[in-house]
Amino acid sequence: MTDALAAPPPAKPSPYHDLPVLWVRHWTDQLFSFAVQRPEDFRFRSGEFVMIGLPGEDGGKPVLRAYSVASPCWAEELEFFSIKVPDGPLTSRLQKIQAGDRVLMGKKPTGTLVLDALTGGERLHLIGTGTGLAPWLSVARDPDTYARFGRVIVSHTVRNVADLAYRDFFSAGIHDDPLVGEEARAQLTYYPTVTREPFETPGRITERIKSGDYFRDLGIDGGFDPARDRVMLCGSMAMIKETAALLEEFGLREGSNAEPADYVLERAFVG
Incomplete structure (x- = not known):
């Protein structure tokens, strides 16, 4: 009963x-x-x-x-x-x-593409392909990003010019952001590349890094410097793996939430 x-x-x-x-x-x-x-x-x-x-x-x-x-x-x-x-x-x-x-x-956000997973540096490179731009829209609008790094470079590689979603935002719109507009105007560089159509910066980002064009275009001497550069990677598996290998050749070490270091990638998307 x-x-x-x-x-x-x-x-x-x-x-x-x-x-x-x-x-x-x-x-x-x-x-x-x-x-x-x-x-x-x-x-x-x-x-x-x-x-x-x-x-x-x-x-x-x-x-x-x-x-x-x-x-x-x-x-x-x-x-x-x-x-x-x-x-x-x-x-x-x-x-x-x-x-x-x-x-x-x-209800539970997670991930390694966060400032906490990086040690201090002077330049922050946010390298993404396709919809891998998404986390950079978040990081580039965070005031802590500009407090920690003197220069922030958002790199977006796509197949066609029309795929450069948010191009106008990163080129100008972010300058009107109520929290980071002034900092973005002074510290943010937008670096788009296109692989299948004529463009002022053509080709895959990995090829532009290997050729040195990436660094020449941005006025950076000598490539990635472990003492100054910090990098986040998001996008295609091929890009992430190739770029991570290039970063290791420059002497950068992969970081995590538990052990912050020089660069991070989102392993949940890489497999």
């Missing part, structure tokens, strides 16, 4: 926030950005990633993928930058969201 009257166990809290979509912007037929309402209790470090997804179809399990938060840690909304994969389990549906729709977001 006691068992029959016992209260049911409390429902297990969901590991996800269910959030409204605030806006969506389609850059090309392959790239889009969107923002969701930030939960009041959500805290993260600029550069971290979180799981984003949608409920499973026909009552199935939610489909989620790791996305870097493109907003700085102080922002009131959470922005994300995504590719569109026509037959992708998540993005085939996610690319169709509109303002007012709802998405799932994990």
Whole structure:
């Protein structure tokens, strides 16, 4: 009799926030950005990633993928930058969201593309390909970035000129940012490269590093200097592995949250 009257166990809290979509912007037929309402209790470090997804179809399990938060840690909304994969389990549906729709977001941000994983230096190189630009949108809008580094270089490599999403923002828009506009104007350099169309800085970023063009264009003598340069990498697996090997040749050491050092990459995206 006691068992029959016992209260049911409390429902297990969901590991996800269910959030409204605030806006969506389609850059090309392959790239889009969107923002969701930030939960009041959500805290993260600029550069971290979180799981984003949608409920499973026909009552199935939610489909989620790791996305870097493109907003700085102080922002009131959470922005994300995504590719569109026509037959992708998540993005085939996610690319169709509109303002007012709802998405799932994990409650535990994490990642190594954070300032805490780097030791002190003079120049910070944020090197990304494709949607690997997302964490730099966060880090480049964090006041701590400019307090720690005298120069910040955002490098974005894409296939076509149209893929340079946020080009106008990094070229000029960030200068009007209410918190870091003045610092960005004085300390930030935007360095885009394009691999499949004519462009003033053509080719893969790894090739421009190996040829020395990257350093000549930026007025840096002698390549990466372990005493002065700190680097973050995000994007394609091929770029990350090749660039990491180049950094090691220059004498830079990989860091982590536990042991900060000269450069970091996001192993959750590399495998």
